[in-house]
Amino acid sequence: NVNNVETAVDLTHKPTGIRLFVTQERSQLKNKELAMSMLRAKLFQMAQEEQAEKIASARKFQVGSGTRSEKIRTYNYKDSRCTDHRLNSNFALDPVLSGEIEPLVQQCIAMDQQDRLKELAEEQQ
Structure with a gap:
């Protein structure tokens, strides 16, 4: 058959x-x-x-990676500043410690959006 x-x-x-x-x-x-x-x-x-x-x-x-060298933020009391190492930005220490972290959060969101747009552009190519 x-x-x-x-x-x-x-x-x-x-x-x-x-x-x-x-x-x-x-x-x-x-x-x-x-x-x-x-x-x-x-x-x-x-x-x-x-x-x-x-x-x-x-x-x-x-x-x-979770290693010790992977810093997120450094609080420098002597110079009264908070450094965010992911954003490469400095912020006033007193507002950050009192909970006013809106500028920090907005910069993190903007950086995340830029990373996502780059990733999307790479996928399109």
Whole structure:
């Protein structure tokens, strides 16, 4: 029957280049359905792996190395200043200690937005 009737299905997903050749069933329609389900599973797996990779890289970026040299802020009481090492900015110490950290937070948000825009621009290229 294999020689008499062409039941094989050769399926190619053009965007990814995935190619499937299925000859398991005796019906071409069943082989086509099987190939489509296999392709869907493969595409779903690829999407999941990509999403997991993005989450892992974002988590690694947020956590950092955790070493002692990775400073976030230094409070210098003698000069009455607070230095944020991520922003490379100095702030008055008294307002920061009394809880007025809005300028610091706004600069952190702006830096985060710039980083995200750079990342998005790199993905587009």
